Amino acid sequence: MDLDVLNMFVIAGGTLAIPILAFVASFLLWPSALIRIYYWYWRRALGMQVRYASYDDYQFCYSYRGRPGHRPSVLMLHGFSAHKDMWLSVVKFLPKNLHLICVDLPGHEGTTRSSLDDYSIYGQVKRIHQFVECISLNRKPFHLVGTSMGGNVAGVYAALYPAEVCGLTLICPAGLPADTETKFIKNLREIKESENSDRIPLIPSTPEEMADMLKLCSYVRFKVPQQILQGFVDVRIPHNDFYRKLFSEIISEKSRRSLYDNMSKIKATVQVIWGKQDQVLSVSGADILAKSIPDCQVHILENCGHSVVMERPRKTAKLLLDFIAAVQNVDNNKKMA
Numbered sequence: 001m002d003l004d005v006l007n008m009f010v011i012a013g014g015t016l017a018i019p020i021l022a023f024v025a026s027f028l029l030w031p032s033a034l035i036r037i038y039y040w041y042w043r044r045a046l047g048m049q050v051r052y053a054s055y056d057d058y059q060f061c062y063s064y065r066g067r068p069g070h071r072p073s074v075l076m077l078h079g080f081s082a083h084k085d086m087w088l089s090v091v092k093f094l095p096k097n098l099h100l101i102c103v104d105l106p107g108h109e110g111t112t113r114s115s116l117d118d119y120s121i122y123g124q125v126k127r128i129h130q131f132v133e134c135i136s137l138n139r140k141p142f143h144l145v146g147t148s149m150g151g152n153v154a155g156v157y158a159a160l161y162p163a164e165v166c167g168l169t170l171i172c173p174a175g176l177p178a179d180t181e182t183k184f185i186k187n188l189r190e191i192k193e194s195e196n197s198d199r200i201p202l203i204p205s206t207p208e209e210m211a212d213m214l215k216l217c218s219y220v221r222f223k224v225p226q227q228i229l230q231g232f233v234d235v236r237i238p239h240n241d242f243y244r245k246l247f248s249e250i251i252s253e254k255s256r257r258s259l260y261d262n263m264s265k266i267k268a269t270v271q272v273i274w275g276k277q278d279q280v281l282s283v284s285g286a287d288i289l290a291k292s293i294p295d296c297q298v299h300i301l302e303n304c305g306h307s308v309v310m311e312r313p314r315k316t317a318k319l320l321l322d323f324i325a326a327v328q329n330v331d332n333n334k335k336m337a
Contacts, residue, residue: 061110175259
């Protein structure tokens with residue numbers, strides 16, 4: 001073989017080997033770094049840009065895509081111990097010209113965490129209102145989306161600031177009473193009765209506990225490699241003390257029924273999406289909302305658990321887009337009448 005050709009193959013092989021070896025090393029040794037890179041790449045691929053907004057000495061971190069247009073802007077609030085990137089699986093199926101904002105809730109990811117902050121649902125609503133004012137999102141009514149804890153925050157926000165919200169999508173929201181005991185509530189009760197009171201199913205500290213949490217939150221059984229489970233745990237462990245404090249706040253008397261206490265004040269048109277096999281928050285909450293809020297649209301997804309955004313992202317995106325279009329048509333007809 002010609003020496004130059006041989007050298008070319010050696011160089012090419014070495015060039016390919018370096019990123020492959022780096023990937024394998026990251027996967028085996030630093031899975032948490034690989035997870036961060038994964039989110040960075042996915043945000044970049046979907047055109048989501050990360051920005052920061054300040055209110056006095058408080059900093060909000062958010063990602064966005066698109067610009068305000070004829071359709072309302074969409075603000076998305078994530079669930080407990082998650083972050084803005086949890087919405088990427090849904091963003092993938094939304095049009096690029098739709099103005100989207102995904103914000104890290106107080107204390108999460110890039111948004112300020114302070115021991116002096118109020119992390120009750122009402123405290124979080126106050127902070128999100130500050131964020132909305134910071135980026136002038138409330139120049140005209142916007143569409144608000146929230147899941148789980150973020151659904152509780154979104155619902156109370158719509159009740160307290162009705163002029164700012166034209167449409168509200170609640171995905172398995174917290175803050176409602178339950179007529180049936182879910183697996184999660186049963187686990188909490190059993191843990192409370194045992195000596196291991198610090199063990200909360202939504203705050204894993206080991207790969208095994210992480211796997212249990214995924215099973216609890218999802219009807220679909222995701223096959224996650226042990227290294228990735230370890231990576232998820234490594235990312236979360238430094239924040240677990242905060243998550244425990246936050247959890248105690250949102251299950252307190254002040255917050256646990258806050259959506260229920262405020263739903264009669266909601267003026268926006270409401271859409272509810274819930275996984276029928278939700279083991280965290282009882283799907284009976286959808287019926288409570290439907291009976292209490294006029295013209296509330298309810299979608300119960302078969303073979304789906306609490307993590308609707310991860311399990312059924314395409315369906316969630318379609319339901320959201322159809323709902324936004326329907327609300328806009330109603331508004332346009334009112335203006336023409």
